[in-house]
Amino acid sequence: LAKTTQPISMDSYEGQEVNITCSHNNIATNDYITWYQQFPSQGPRFIIQGYKTKVTNEVASLFIPADRKSSTLSLPRVSLSDTAVYYCLVGDFHSGNTPLVFGKGTRLSVIA
Amino acid sequence: GAVVSQHPSWVICKSGTSVKIECRSLDFQATTMFWYRQFPKQSLMLMATSNEGSKATYEQGVEKDKFLINHASLTLSTLTVTSAHPEDSSFYICSARGATSGVYEQYFGPGTRLTVT
Numbered sequence: 001l002a003k004t005t006q007p008i009s010m011d012s013y014e015g016q017e018v019n020i021t022c023s024h025n026n027i028a029t030n031d032y033i034t035w036y037q038q039f040p041s042q043g044p045r046f047i048i049q050g051y052k053t054k055v056t057n058e059v060a061s062l063f064i065p066a067d068r069k070s071s072t073l074s075l076p077r078v079s080l081s082d083t084a085v086y087y088c089l090v091g092d093f094h095s096g097n098t099p100l101v102f103g104k105g106t107r108l109s110v111i112a
Numbered sequence: 113g114a115v116v117s118q119h120p121s122w123v124i125c126k127s128g129t130s131v132k133i134e135c136r137s138l139d140f141q142a143t144t145m146f147w148y149r150q151f152p153k154q155s156l157m158l159m160a161t162s163n164e165g166s167k168a169t170y171e172q173g174v175e176k177d178k179f180l181i182n183h184a185s186l187t188l189s190t191l192t193v194t195s196a197h198p199e200d201s202s203f204y205i206c207s208a209r210g211a212t213s214g215v216y217e218q219y220f221g222p223g224t225r226l227t228v229t
Contacts, residue, residue, distance in 0.1 A: 043220035102156040
């Protein structure tokens, strides 16, 4: 599985847009990029997944450049409740047995 | 989205005893289930992968005789921590994967907090 690199932590004020970038230089052709959110003492929650270009859903956007060696999770207008750890994962998740292997994640702190 | 449940949500046991944690996929059939362990302030660490009706595949460094995994049906997997010791105290999270319309999706349970005294 492609290894990922993310900033260890980020701080943001409420109402701001937060962009978390993930590097995955060794991404393979069949690999997708998936982001999860985790609150303390809870299981990870799926945020968004993409293969290329831009994906948007009701909570976030995912930007993937043409070379796919990085990706950026964009959270619009964050609130205090967005304080969590965000994980970027890369792999061929559409095959049955490939496990999701987590890196260190980015600890986002939203300040009032 | 699909729901994965775990039971119990937390458990305290004495050193030397065994503890069983259940993981259920409530509204889909999970062909593969994964077990993770997470220590405070750390990331999730994959322990093992299990397919229904097959023996689990353990990650390097995870003792298969200590962490017994059973995946007897498409909706249930269990993790038994045998002869638990204080260093086994951790947050255990299961994850279930299944295919809907040919696309695999993976969902995580809420986790089980194990404290060994």
